[in-house]
Amino acid sequence: MQMKQNDRNRGVAExxxxxxxxxxxxxxxxxxxxAGDNQIFYKLKLHVYNLTIFDxxxxxxxxxxWDETHGKKGSAEIGTCLLKYLHGLPETVTHVSTFSDTCGGHNRNKYVAAAMLYAVNKINHLKVIVLKFMESGHSYLEADSMHATIERARKHKTIYTTREWSVLISAARIRPKPYIVNNLNFNDFYDLQKVADTMISNVTEIKEPRGRGRRTKEKRLRETPPDWTSFELLKKFTQSLPVSDKKKRRSITSACRYYTQRLQPIHQ
Structure with a gap:
């Protein structure tokens, strides 16, 4: 926690x-x-995911x-979001320090590390990227406060589309400025497994991976450094993802039928 506060103070000072x-x-x-209607409470619903980054x-x-028709909630999606954040930084930024919890399926894995290695070798102005992981049970993050703000804003609201979630999330905070919302689709996500399998070897459990230019601290460094000059990212998905038949039967169709019947008298 002290390390996180020190890094934040350094960022504010600069x-x-x-x-x-x-x-x-x-x-x-x-x-x-x-929505709060009992008719849809027990229905299977479309999942919408939101990765928050607090600078x-x-x-x-x-x-x-994004929603489940465009991507999943695994490490490839998390790494892609981090890459998009890093690509959006000003060219004056040379050093980025990140903090997250130790969830292996999302943050602490070789695929996210591979994405950060790609960024520090392919984004010219970035020289150092450090991934720091909080101790389990002591992982309060400022990004979590964003979740609480969004949850307060959604009270007593009725939301029918992913786009409406984006609008609500953006307006959940007014001061000092609204949240910056980026809507992703299946074309946006990268295949980070290929990056990890091709460019990283001898991965062991590490607490603070640090990418520095064309080098990275690992348990053992490969003898020949990987060549990043010609390496390009591939897309993870080529088309939108299907919704399961079970979820269609128990969620979308029944919910649409319910609201159509409910709204029909109003329109008449």
Whole structure:
């Protein structure tokens, strides 16, 4: 916690010019439709995901939103969101320090590490990227406060589409500025497994991976450094993902039928 506070103080002191300290976390699953009606409470709903990144230097809140027809909630999706955040940083930024919890399926894995190695070798102005993981049970992050703000804003709201979630998330905070929302689709996600399998070897459990230019601290470094000059990312998905037949039967069709019957007298 002290290390996180020190990094944030450094970012504030520099006003984010060359150093950024950020925390990130995946919010609990949002659902579509979202309403208080008992008729849809027990229905299977479409899952909507929101990765939040809190930049303590500004402070800015970045939200990356997609639903289950465009992606899953695994490490490839998390790594893709982090890459998009890093690509959006000003060219004056050379050093980025990130904090997250130790969830292996989302944050602490070789695929996210591979994404950060790709970024530090392919984004010219980035020289150092550090991934720091909080101790289990002591992982309060500023990104978690974004989740609480969004949850307060959704009270007594009725939401029928992923786009409506994006609008609500953006407006959940007014001061000092609304959250920056990025809507993602299946074309946006990268195949990070290929990056990890091709460019990383001898991965062991590490607490603070640090990418520095064309080098990275690992338990054992490969004898020949990987060649990043010609390496390009591939897309993870070529088309939108199907919704299971079970979920169609128990969620979308029944919910649409319910609201059609409910709204028909109003239109008449």
């Amino acid at each position: 006003k984010g010019r060359s150093f950024r300290a950020a925390t990130f976390d995946l919010q609990a699953i949002l659902s579509v439709p979202f 303590g230097s500004n402070p800015e809140g970045h939200c990356y939103v």
